[in-house]
Amino acid sequence: MGVRILLYSGKGGVGKTSVAAATGYRAAALGYRTIVLSLDVAHSLADCFDHKRDLMDTNRGNPVRINDRLAIQEIDVQEEVERNWGEVYKYLSTLLNVTGLGEVVAEELAILPGMEEVCGLLYINKYVRENTYDVIILDCAPTGESLRFISMPCALEWYMRKVFTVERNLARVIRPVVKSVTTIPMPEDSYFAALQSLFKRLEGVDKLIGDPKITSARLVTNPEKMVVKETQRAFMYFCLYGLCVDSIIINRIIPEAVNDSYFKNWKRSQSHYVECIEDYFAPIPILKANLFVDEIVGTQRIAKLADLLFESGDPTTVLYSEPPYRYTKSGGDYKLQVTLPFIKKDDLEVHVAGDELILRIGNFKRHVPLPRALTNMNPSAAKIEKNILTLTFGDSKHAKKKVKI
Numbered sequence: 001m002g003v004r005i006l007l008y009s010g011k012g013g014v015g016k017t018s019v020a021a022a023t024g025y026r027a028a029a030l031g032y033r034t035i036v037l038s039l040d041v042a043h044s045l046a047d048c049f050d051h052k053r054d055l056m057d058t059n060r061g062n063p064v065r066i067n068d069r070l071a072i073q074e075i076d077v078q079e080e081v082e083r084n085w086g087e088v089y090k091y092l093s094t095l096l097n098v099t100g101l102g103e104v105v106a107e108e109l110a111i112l113p114g115m116e117e118v119c120g121l122l123y124i125n126k127y128v129r130e131n132t133y134d135v136i137i138l139d140c141a142p143t144g145e146s147l148r149f150i151s152m153p154c155a156l157e158w159y160m161r162k163v164f165t166v167e168r169n170l171a172r173v174i175r176p177v178v179k180s181v182t183t184i185p186m187p188e189d190s191y192f193a194a195l196q197s198l199f200k201r202l203e204g205v206d207k208l209i210g211d212p213k214i215t216s217a218r219l220v221t222n223p224e225k226m227v228v229k230e231t232q233r234a235f236m237y238f239c240l241y242g243l244c245v246d247s248i249i250i251n252r253i254i255p256e257a258v259n260d261s262y263f264k265n266w267k268r269s270q271s272h273y274v275e276c277i278e279d280y281f282a283p284i285p286i287l288k289a290n291l292f293v294d295e296i297v298g299t300q301r302i303a304k305l306a307d308l309l310f311e312s313g314d315p316t317t318v319l320y321s322e323p324p325y326r327y328t329k330s331g332g333d334y335k336l337q338v339t340l341p342f343i344k345k346d347d348l349e350v351h352v353a354g355d356e357l358i359l360r361i362g363n364f365k366r367h368v369p370l371p372r373a374l375t376n377m378n379p380s381a382a383k384i385e386k387n388i389l390t391l392t393f394g395d396s397k398h399a400k401k402k403v404k405i
């Protein structure tokens with residue numbers, strides 16, 4: 001078996017860490033070399049495993065062994081930034097210093113949004129390249145940051161392809177001029193070299209994340225109105241970024257056996273939302289876990305959660321693998337179909353710019369590099385039907401840059 005990457009995302013508090021821990025524990029028990037990687041700055045993975053340590057004790061983000069086959073790792077962003085971002089970090093903190101922010105503040109601020117995510121991606125690539133693990137489980141931060149994580153490979157790829165060389169050359173030309181008129185530092189070429197080498201270390205990670213046989217995203221949810229809504233949105237954005245969601249996990253279901261009248265309404269509304277979830281997300285498989293009598297702490301409870309979710313099965317099995325983006329050719333026409341569940345026509349903008357397609361939903365935008373066969377064509381038609389956006393690329397006489405759906 002090649003490497004498997006499982007990514008758990010969802011709203012804060014729904015049970016991502018518990019489910020990620022349960023998955024890791026079972027995978028290790030089945031003999032896979034497994035790591036659970038926490039990308040949430042508010043780490044709770046070690047606590048979930050009841051790993052003893054002092055409150056302020058950190059191990060600088062290194063992996064910790066739980067048993068022979070299982071390791072956990074809580075990424076320490078500050079540490080990683082210093083380790084991985086040498087020149088980039090130095091440039092940013094100098095810039096912040098010069099612009100009047102003290103050094104300490106600058107150090108804090110030098111952790112720009114997105115750096116945690118990049119650190120996570122670096123580790124994934126490193127572990128895959130070095131074949132350290134069979135299974136890599138990502139315990140993600142709540143939905144918003146998870147989306148930043150999954151959009152990062154596309155954004156970086158786009159930046160390197162479209163902006164990087166232009167900026168580097170521009171900096172070369174104007175650096176001497178700028179130096180003579182202002183004290184604000186221009187990035188040295190070493191900054192660009194550092195970015196480039198960082199990018200090299202990230203190369204290929206987009207392929208790993210976008211391959212449904214390697215990476216499956218799993219959305220953890222609770223049967224409650226607000227949580228379900230967020231799960232629907234997350235599902236749509238995961239599809240936008242080309243990730244395959246292979247299951248929805250409904251956690252914290254009050255067990256049948258609870259008959260206390262206090263929970264009567266809770267139970268009724270929960271069973272309503274369980275039905276809604278089954279209805280909304282079909283045909284994506286759904287896994288369920290009850291609300292335990294206590295918090296999920298320690299390997300015994302973690303193992304019990306794995307029993308509820310996976311019964312006696314293998315948690316690394318690909319449960320669904322239909323990719324969100326599909327290209328087809330019929331006659332002289334090429335078609336791109338994108339599964340975008342829950343999307344309304346007015347929420348989506350579609351543009352074509354040269355060799356790429358730009359899809360925008362709300363604040364999220366994806367640059368999709370087009371296959372070579374399509375780069376000289378523009379879409380002549382676009383429609384949304386049953387959750388699927390279909391773009392037809394054909395005769396360029398009817399083509400438009402901005403595509404009306």
Ligand SMILES: Nc1ncnc2c1ncn2[C@@H]1O[C@H](COP(=O)(O)OP(=O)(O)O)[C@@H](O)[C@H]1O
Pocket residue numbers: 010011012013014015016017018019044251252253289290291292293294295296297
């Ligand atoms: N099925 C469950 N039954 C009881 N407690 C749970 C269950 N799932 C999660 N918890 C508890 O809820 C809290 C939040 O869960 P956690 O897995 O940390 O969520 P997240 O990672 O999504 O923020 C933790 O204290 C955890 O032990």
Ligand SMILES: [Mg+2]
Pocket residue numbers: 016017018040044139140
């Ligand atoms: Mg968590």
